[in-house]
Amino acid sequence: MSDKNAKLINQLRALVLLTQTEEQVARTRVSQARTDAVRRELQQNADNAAARTLEITEQLRALGGVPDVVTPAIGRLTAVLKATFEQAAPFEEALLTDLQLEHQLLDRARYLKVLADQAKETKVRQLAEKLVDAHEATVEWLTVVLAEEAMGGPAALVPTPVQKVAGGVARAVNAPVRFWANTVNNAVDTVKHAGEETSDRFAAVTDRAQQLGDAVRETLTAGRSASLRRAEQIARREGDKDAADAARSAREELGDVSADELPIKNYDQLSVGDAVKAIKGLKEPHDIRVVIRYEETHKGRANVASAAQTQLASLAKEAVGVDS
Structure with missing residues (x-):
């Protein structure tokens, strides 16, 4: 086996492990989704990661590498341990750990692409390009979620009860x-x-x-x-x-505010369409957060809350310099 092929096989094996972990992390995050749309997106992300695992394994076989039957189990265990231990950390730390995982996947995919170019392995290069695109998108999404949290939330993901306590303890210490x-x-x-x-x-x-x-x-x-x-x-x-x-x-x-305290006049009298239109005109994260909390507590209109969440995400993207 050539040195170039050996490097490709090593990176593919590492990517299988990390991608398996990524899949399991996405599945654990499903329960933390604030809206149905985010829940579906996370479920799709997990399914896509599972599909990428199969593609990476196929390329590993094609290069003569032996798929590691232990690796998937390790990936699942890693994700379980990550989900367990992060409960003792504030929510933002869990998200930063997720982002770290995605950056590692992205960096390895880019490295794999260069290795594939040098070894003239076209199919591996195509796979690497696909991985780069996928992880760039996920890095961007997590960056926006963190920006939403930094702006006061509510973010697309919500902390578990234990993470809320952990976050409160950290803030109390500081x-x-x-x-x-x-x-x-x-x-x-x-x-x-x-x-x-x-x-x-x-x-x-x-x-x-x-x-x-x-x-x-x-x-x-x-x-x-x-x-x-x-x-x-x-x-x-x-x-x-x-x-x-x-x-x-x-x-x-x-969410303990009255309708006349909201940043939108006559909010309770607005139809769903008018409420969504008014929310799109809000430019302050604080105002959007107040509306979201009020909707969740008093109205329960999922489509209106989702529109507010989308507007907050748009402001977060602007804050971190991400194109909409």
Whole structure:
């Protein structure tokens, strides 16, 4: 076997392993799709990866290489382990790992193309070109998803409950005094220190309610939605704009806004077509996020939410310099 053929076989074997992992990752991501359209796209990506695995294996055989019967199992195991361990990491870290995998596939496909040129293996070169196109598209898609997440989301993929907790812990480590310190406690100016960051910490905060003023006690026990609204009212009354804005942002994230708070006037009276048209006119990621959360919480019109998601993706593409 020539040195050139040996290099081709080594790269094809590596690509089989990585592509098998890619397929399994795509299948695990299906459950994290925000919309049916994204779910179908991920399912198609997984099916395409499976087809690419077969094509790579065929070329491997054609070059005299022995397909590794263990490799597919390793690929599946790698994907399972990846999905398991990434649960302990924030969502964006899982996406960055996905992107790293795609970049490795892309770089190896480009290297394979050059090797095939040098060995004058036309079919391998054609396969390499196909792989390059596929992975360039996936790299672009993941880059846009990350940009959506960076802009505040909601991204095409949603974090699992464990990843939400992991992300919250990471943010808490980096910025230990956030929502409660800047919202409830500062708003009523009765507590100087609070470690809780999210509304899920109400139980722990309530344990300290005896030490707080009547306004804080009322805020903590009235329920999450009422608490946030009350916190915002208190903050505005006290002139604490930052705290009021923080409470407002938390309500928006939960979809707990009224129609008159949306960036589109008379939203509840708009037909599906008019709502979609109005959403296409939104240029601020924040405004689009508010509409998406409101739709998901109050209206449940999948086509309208998808239109908003598409508009957000368009802005994300602009942010990262990707052509629509």
